[in-house]
Amino acid sequence: DGGITQSPKYLFRKEGQNVTLSCEQNLNHDAMYWYRQDPGQGLRLIYYSQIVNDFQKGDIAEGYSVSREKKESFPLTVTSAQKNPTAFYLCASSIIQGGNEQFFGPGTRLTVL
């Protein structure tokens, strides 16, 4: 089955700790994305990547970091610099071409205590 996996589904961390969210896809898509979803805020783009070893900041990149060492993987690290990290995080992938839909993972709900 082709798709996107995110792990874990729920994650709890203490304030001040860095945490890494996993995202893996087997759709052979070049582009991958990370979104943050807060109630009533819709989807806000954190980072995206179009090719291995390259990525671009989205609208709310501060306090986050990413890597793209493999085409299939695009992990997101929520650093201690992120002032309000508690949120639902969604990973997506797509073909690089205008008009192509995105495929989303099941999301990770991060709660910082």
Added chain:
Amino acid sequence: AQKVTQAQTEISVVEKEDVTLDCVYETRDTTYYLFWYKQPPSGELVFLIRRNSFDEQNEISGRYSWNFQKSTSSFNFTITASQVVDSAVYFCALSEAEGSYIPTFGRGTSLIVHP
């Protein structure tokens, strides 16, 4: 700059009612794409439909239908005879055909269908 507005934050209906979710967009591009996604309680967004700016034909898929009107910059989504399983958050999105293909999402409309 692109913008997508979903003015309805939450809609509550009783099963079997028809419901329309509104989407209004802004773009300077002449060529663009519009999308609708469904986010059920499980959290994963599911693609429903894509429409390009040159195709204003309405589309029907079972109980779902979409009305695209360039004159009013709207791409509305209607569910006929709603069911409890339709309860979800629905997102409208817009992307350019060239240049940055990154979509802009609306804030979503939460649809609650009561039995």
